[in-house]
Amino acid sequence: MKYMVMECHKAYAILMDEASQVVYAANLHYEVGQTVENPVLLQEPETAAPRISVTMKRCIAVAACAVLMLGGGALYYRGNYTPYSSVMVCADEANLCMEVSRSGKVLSVQPLNQDAALLLSDYTCSGKDPVTVTSELIERAVENGVVQKGDTVGVYYQKEKNKDPEQFEKTVEQSIASHELQADVHGELDQAPVPPAAPAEPPVAPAPPDGKEEPPAPPQPGKEEPAPPAPHDPKVEPPAPAEPPVKPETPAQDPAPVTPPEPGTETPPEPPLPPEAPAEEKPAPADTVPVPPAEAPVKLPDHPVQMPPV
Amino acid sequence: MKLDVHRLLAEINEAKKDPRACDRLIEQYMPFIRSETSKFLKRDPSPEDDELSIAMFAFYEAIRSYSPLKGAFLKYAALQIRSRLIDNYRKERRHQGQVSLDAPIGSEEDGLTLMDTVQDESRPFEEFGVREATRQEIAHLTAQMEEFGVKLTDVADNAPQQQRTLAACQKAVCYARNNKDVLDEFLRTKRVPLTRLAEGAGVEKKTLERHRRYLVAVLLVCTNGYEIMRGHIMQVLKGGEAS
Numbered sequence: 001m002k003y004m005v006m007e008c009h010k011a012y013a014i015l016m017d018e019a020s021q022v023v024y025a026a027n028l029h030y031e032v033g034q035t036v037e038n039p040v041l042l043q044e045p046e047t048a049a050p051r052i053s054v055t056m057k058r059c060i061a062v063a064a065c066a067v068l069m070l071g072g073g074a075l076y077y078r079g080n081y082t083p084y085s086s087v088m089v090c091a092d093e094a095n096l097c098m099e100v101s102r103s104g105k106v107l108s109v110q111p112l113n114q115d116a117a118l119l120l121s122d123y124t125c126s127g128k129d130p131v132t133v134t135s136e137l138i139e140r141a142v143e144n145g146v147v148q149k150g151d152t153v154g155v156y157y158q159k160e161k162n163k164d165p166e167q168f169e170k171t172v173e174q175s176i177a178s179h180e181l182q183a184d185v186h187g188e189l190d191q192a193p194v195p196p197a198a199p200a201e202p203p204v205a206p207a208p209p210d211g212k213e214e215p216p217a218p219p220q221p222g223k224e225e226p227a228p229p230a231p232h233d234p235k236v237e238p239p240a241p242a243e244p245p246v247k248p249e250t251p252a253q254d255p256a257p258v259t260p261p262e263p264g265t266e267t268p269p270e271p272p273l274p275p276e277a278p279a280e281e282k283p284a285p286a287d288t289v290p291v292p293p294a295e296a297p298v299k300l301p302d303h304p305v306q307m308p309p310v
Numbered sequence: 311m312k313l314d315v316h317r318l319l320a321e322i323n324e325a326k327k328d329p330r331a332c333d334r335l336i337e338q339y340m341p342f343i344r345s346e347t348s349k350f351l352k353r354d355p356s357p358e359d360d361e362l363s364i365a366m367f368a369f370y371e372a373i374r375s376y377s378p379l380k381g382a383f384l385k386y387a388a389l390q391i392r393s394r395l396i397d398n399y400r401k402e403r404r405h406q407g408q409v410s411l412d413a414p415i416g417s418e419e420d421g422l423t424l425m426d427t428v429q430d431e432s433r434p435f436e437e438f439g440v441r442e443a444t445r446q447e448i449a450h451l452t453a454q455m456e457e458f459g460v461k462l463t464d465v466a467d468n469a470p471q472q473q474r475t476l477a478a479c480q481k482a483v484c485y486a487r488n489n490k491d492v493l494d495e496f497l498r499t500k501r502v503p504l505t506r507l508a509e510g511a512g513v514e515k516k517t518l519e520r521h522r523r524y525l526v527a528v529l530l531v532c533t534n535g536y537e538i539m540r541g542h543i544m545q546v547l548k549g550g551e552a553s
Contacts, residue, residue, distance in 0.1 A: 002542070004444065004539070004542050006448055006462055007448075007452070007462045007463070009329060009332075009333055010333045010336050010337060010366065011332075011333070011336045011363075011366035011367050011369060011370040012366075012367055012370050014462050014463065014465075014466045016539075016542065016543065018542060018543060018544065019476065019480075019543070020476075020480065020483070020528050020531075020543040021469055021470075021476060022462070022465045022466045022469040022524065022527070023466060023469070024466055025367075026363050026364050026366075026367035027363055027366075027367065028360050028363050028364075029358070029363065031441070031445075032444075032445050032448055032449075033440075033441040033442065033443075033444035033445035033447075033448060034441060035542075040364060040367060040394075040398065042367075042371060042374075043371060044471070
């Protein structure tokens with residue numbers, strides 16, 4: 001690229017290149033009008049990034065520290081205090097399940113039946129590894145007579161979540177063998193025997209068809225409830241129900257005949273019939289309160305009505 | 311002492327705006343520049359040394375890029391000078407295996423150099439004539455630019471740096487060169503017809519606005535009377551992209 005010297009100053013010269021670019025260059029004894037090659041061009045200072053204030057730097061540092069501490073704390077909590085795998089120990093009649101963290105520490109031991117719950121009374125497992133907990137619990141089981149010498153103790157664990165399954169199996173077997181028991185260690189939790197389920201609650205019996213009225217339905221919006229009778233008019237009866245009470249559904253049985261009344265006794269009065277709705281009565285307007293027709297009060301029987309046997 | 315620092319800062323700020331003030335400041339600090347150059351060369355620099363020119367240019371760069379956040383100016387300038395001289399030394403070291411034309415041949419008493427034995431194919435008289443004509447063109451251009459209120463230093467400061475921007479400006483110049491009425495309007499009104507150029511060349515008007523002073527210089531070169539300079543910037547006139 002050739003440059004034409006356009007202007008000369010003491011320390012620099014202004015050159016124009018063949019692409020019409022005008023640049024500053026070192027004045028290496030140039031003269032105006034001269035054509036030069038390979039000049040020492042000006043290095044434009046790089047545009048500095050916007051400066052960050054001290055307060056902002058402090059905030060960023062505090063935020064970075066907080067993120068690091070929270071992240072580290074979360075990782076530590078995840079590794080030590082969240083259950084990662086499970087180990088199930090089945091010692092004859094005492095089944096229990098251990099929750100193990102990623103760091104290989106037992107977080108909790110859950111009894112799966114009553115014997116295991118007795119074994120775990122006053123026992124703390126925090127900070128111990130599964131082998132130690134297994135050994136201690138088997139020792140307790142032997143002392144309590146839950147297992148006898150020569151019995152088989154099953155240990156079921158998740159092989160894929162164990163760092164060194166072979167070492168784990170070997171250690172557990174040695175630990176169990178030290179109590180003169182036989183070890184049966186499995187690397188799959190699915191093979192563990194399922195503990196007996198709790199007895200299911202009996203189904204709720206249906207309400208006996210005692211002829212009681214069903215609870216009143218909630219008032220429906222848009223329908224006006226009949227006004228209660230005025231307290232000063234004893235003749236006014238409450239309005240008759242629109243429908244007879246629903247008969248409870250019972251198995252299909254033929255209703256037994258009503259026992260005839262014995263001779264010599266008074267003829268019981270007929271059961272009160274539901275008052276018939278007035279046939280020709282026009283429906284009352286919506287804004288008026290229906291008032292039942294005035295009738296003589298129904299006389300209830302003195303003795304209870306004999307119901308047909310079911 | 312504090313007054314001196316404030317005065318120097320004021321001079322630097324003025325030198326950033328005014329080329330003559332910049333020249334004055336450089337002249338004022340020539341002993342400092344010589345001192346820094348001699349530290350590098352391990353001898354006193356002569357006025358013909360390129361190193362002294364480069365040191366002066368580095369001092370000029372330091373004036374342009376200095377800000378009080380960078381510390382004391384003289385320390386900053388000394389660092390700039392040393393860095394520039396080291397860069398130049400590394401660049402020149404590539405040619406170390408070559409023989410200088412000024413190397414003496416024969417006995418020193420003869421005073422003959424290698425240059426005297428090489429046939430000179432250049433035509434110094436023709437070159438001198440061309441250079442003189444170019445100088446006159448440049449002087450004429452500078453005077454005409456003054457009418458537009460533009461100096462060559464303004465053009466250098468306002469020239470596009472990115473290739474994309476340069477290409478956009480070149481498009482506008484090509485459009486003006488192919489449409490004589492645009493150039494006539496430019497000379498008559500002494501204003502760059504930015505809207506016409508932007509619409510005709512299909513470039514952003516804002517881009518042209520940012521480089522108005524540069525466009526003044528190049529559009530003036532495109533008018534009659536600047537044959538040598540027009541020949542020099544042939545890439546623009548042919549409408550080619552900048553390499």
